[in-house]
Amino acid sequence: MSLVEERFGPYGGxxxxxxxxxxxxELTAAWAEAREDPAFRERLALLHRDFIGRPxxxxxxxxxxxxxxxxxxxxxxxxxxxxxxxxxNAVGQVLLAQRMGKPRIIAETGAGQHGVATATACxxxxxxxxxxxxxxxxxxxxxxxxxxxxxGAEVVPVEAGARTLKEAVSAAIRDWVxxxxxxxxxxxxxxxxxxxxxxxxDLQTVIGEEAREQALAAEGELPGRVIACVGGGSNSxxxxxxxxxxxxxxxxxxxxxxxxxxxxRHGASLGxxxxxxxxxSLSSIIADExxxxxxxxxxxxxxxxxxxxxxxxxxxxxxxxxxxxxTDAQALEAFKLLCRLExxxxxxxxxxxxxxxxENGGREGYDVVCLSGxxxxxxxxxxxx
Amino acid sequence: xxxSERIAAAFGAAREEGRAALMPYMMAGYPDRxxxxxxxxxxxxxxDLVELGIPxxxxxxDGPTIHAAATAALEAGASMxxxxxxxxxxxERVPVVFMVYANxxxxxxxxxxxxxxxxxxxACGAIxxxxxxxxxxxxxxxFDAAGLALVPLVAPTTPAERRARxxxxxxxxxxxxxxxxxxxxxxxxxxxxxxxxxxxxxxxEVPVAVGFGIGTPRQAAQVGEIADGAIIGSRLVRAAAEPxxxxxxxxxxxxxxxxxxxx
Numbered sequence: 265m266s267l268v269e270e271r272f273g274p275y276g277g278x279x280x281x282x283x284x285x286x287x288x289x290e291l292t293a294a295w296a297e298a299r300e301d302p303a304f305r306e307r308l309a310l311l312h313r314d315f316i317g318r319p320x321x322x323x324x325x326x327x328x329x330x331x332x333x334x335x336x337x338x339x340x341x342x343x344x345x346x347x348x349x350x351x352x353n354a355v356g357q358v359l360l361a362q363r364m365g366k367p368r369i370i371a372e373t374g375a376g377q378h379g380v381a382t383a384t385a386c387x388x389x390x391x392x393x394x395x396x397x398x399x400x401x402x403x404x405x406x407x408x409x410x411x412x413x414x415x416g417a418e419v420v421p422v423e424a425g426a427r428t429l430k431e432a433v434s435a436a437i438r439d440w441v442x443x444x445x446x447x448x449x450x451x452x453x454x455x456x457x458x459x460x461x462x463x464x465x466d467l468q469t470v471i472g473e474e475a476r477e478q479a480l481a482a483e484g485e486l487p488g489r490v491i492a493c494v495g496g497g498s499n500s501x502x503x504x505x506x507x508x509x510x511x512x513x514x515x516x517x518x519x520x521x522x523x524x525x526x527x528x529r530h531g532a533s534l535g536x537x538x539x540x541x542x543x544x545s546l547s548s549i550i551a552d553e554x555x556x557x558x559x560x561x562x563x564x565x566x567x568x569x570x571x572x573x574x575x576x577x578x579x580x581x582x583x584x585x586x587x588x589x590x591t592d593a594q595a596l597e598a599f600k601l602l603c604r605l606e607x608x609x610x611x612x613x614x615x616x617x618x619x620x621x622x623e624n625g626g627r628e629g630y631d632v633v634c635l636s637g638x639x640x641x642x643x644x645x646x647x648x649x
Numbered sequence: 650x651x652x653s654e655r656i657a658a659a660f661g662a663a664r665e666e667g668r669a670a671l672m673p674y675m676m677a678g679y680p681d682r683x684x685x686x687x688x689x690x691x692x693x694x695x696x697d698l699v700e701l702g703i704p705x706x707x708x709x710x711d712g713p714t715i716h717a718a719a720t721a722a723l724e725a726g727a728s729m730x731x732x733x734x735x736x737x738x739x740x741e742r743v744p745v746v747f748m749v750y751a752n753x754x755x756x757x758x759x760x761x762x763x764x765x766x767x768x769x770x771x772a773c774g775a776i777x778x779x780x781x782x783x784x785x786x787x788x789x790x791x792f793d794a795a796g797l798a799l800v801p802l803v804a805p806t807t808p809a810e811r812r813a814r815x816x817x818x819x820x821x822x823x824x825x826x827x828x829x830x831x832x833x834x835x836x837x838x839x840x841x842x843x844x845x846x847x848x849x850x851x852x853x854e855v856p857v858a859v860g861f862g863i864g865t866p867r868q869a870a871q872v873g874e875i876a877d878g879a880i881i882g883s884r885l886v887r888a889a890a891e892p893x894x895x896x897x898x899x900x901x902x903x904x905x906x907x908x909x910x911x912x
Contacts, residue, residue: 283829
């Protein structure tokens with residue numbers, strides 16, 4: 265049985281109530297076993313192909329390339345079923361929960377993409393699904409709330425704090441503490457107590473495996489840079505991981521600078537964070553000097569989170585990946601530009617990666633950008649600005 | 650006396666009176682600074698030990714009552730300093746054990762610096778509810794060096810072999826979590842609790858106290874039959890928000906103490 269990492273350098277670990285430790289041990293063992301089991305892998309591969317629609321294309325974006333002044337490929341996770349990379353993790357974890365004999369699934373969601381993906385996977389596999397969502401996010405993301413309802417999930421409003429993603433994660437963890445025997449918690453990003461960061465990374469690595477193979481087939485050499493947005497960091501860790509050993513490939517994570525890194529309204533946990541514990545792991549977080557966790561801000565709900573996956577904190581410290589940020593305004597410009605240039609409406613999250621590329625283009629070789637999701641969910645937000 | 654010794658003495662004194670120790674919980678700075686001091690003073694009158702919560706924005710082990718109290722305390726301006734001050738106000742009269750989340754320890758200079766400040770305020774120990782055995786060693790080492798007890802938790806889901814290791818590393822006392830779930834009042838204590846407490850007592854060299862879900866004097870007395878101490882949190886946090894807060898907590902504590910005596 266191979267090791268499921270619990271630490272990434274000093275980061276990661278399990279800073280959770282004692283009640284959950286046995287469940288985390290059980291999950292670690294189940295994942296170590298499942299990921300080596302040919303039958304499980306085959307079932308997941310089949311669902312990737314026939315249900316999610318993988319492999320997603322690696323698309324050479326000609327007009328964007330012209331604009332940037334260098335060749336750009338987009339990894340089209342927006343074309344995955346339910347419209348974002350979130351489904352890769354949701355299907356994998358719900359399949360794992362079914363294997364573990366857990367009849368009930370809980371999840372948190374911010375913008376609703378992970379909630380929809382989890383509700384979808386639960387409908388597919390016939391498991392009960394409860395999604396925690398901040399009441400403010402419920403108000404902002406009505407269509408996704410309705411989708412979850414259609415898919416048979418129960419959406420539970422969370423009224424604590426700012427009524428957004430951070431509180432939804434906390435509420436889901438509290439539910440898990442109370443119902444741990446029957447319930448599996450499908451966390452939506454590469455965050456949380458071990459083994460979640462490694463589990464989510466493993467399930468998202470399909471993005472990078474496909475992209476690396478497709479890129480080599482198209483260009484005959486590796487890309488100069490791989491660029492992805494970072495909120496909790498699941499699409500980015502998924503696309504980075506297969507390139508980590510290719511030391512010549514630059515890995516660039518783009519965080520939300522929100523209204524500016526010097527304002528207190530941003531989501532740059534890596535760029536402006538401090539080392540601390542949030543939602544069960546030690547990582548880089550946005551907190552005040554008293555140790556209280558602060559609310560993050562980003563125009564994109566998926567990057568609006570004051571923590572980040574622990575493996576990213578380690579990739580930052582070791583210098584293997586670089587983390588940069590772009591503002592709300594830059595991301596919105598990139599959103600509009602991609603619509604017009606390529607006929608692709610990107611998620612506001614993914615627009616951050618495009619925005620950074622627009623200002624840092626014109627390089628030798630070529631770049632691969634993870635287009636982590638489509639932007640239909642963001643139309644109301646963008647049109648209201 | 651080290652923190653552990655003072656905690657042991659407090660449990661011992663209750664035992665000599667033929668009852669379990671009464672350990673009420675309060676949230677520092679809730680509902681406001683002044684009331685919080687009055688509640689602390691009422692606790693010092695009737696409690697054998699006091700569990701003093703340091704407000705944190707994201708308390709994962711806590712249910713709605715204590716979570717809301719933490720949020721309200723922070724909004725009212727409470728901080729780590731508030732908790733240290735309140736500790737200082739009562740620590741000569743009653744042993745104080747902090748309930749503090751891991752990030753607060755980290756943010757205030759790490760385990761050594763936290764221990765130094767807690768001791769200076771007169772505290773005997775700390776419960777860190779999101780610091781399980783695997784993560785606890787560096788903190789325990791620092792607390793041991795300072796003489797502050799790191800009190801561990803045992804849950805109903807803790808496997809027996811792991812429980813033995815937790816008990817072996819326990820300082821001050823072992824905190825047995827009565828039910829699977831977060832803090833908060835429950836109608837009934839689980840039937841399996843007696844077995845869990847008995848098993849823990851057999852493995853621990855320090856006293857064993859039970860918390861989570863104890864909201865009435867009768868439930869405290871039930872726990873007192875099987876454990877060395879009863880911890881009462883959410884019920885008293887509710888009382889602290891009543892108009893006559895110190896009166897309300899005081900009468901509840903006296904009633905509970907009487908229930909523990911008559912068993």
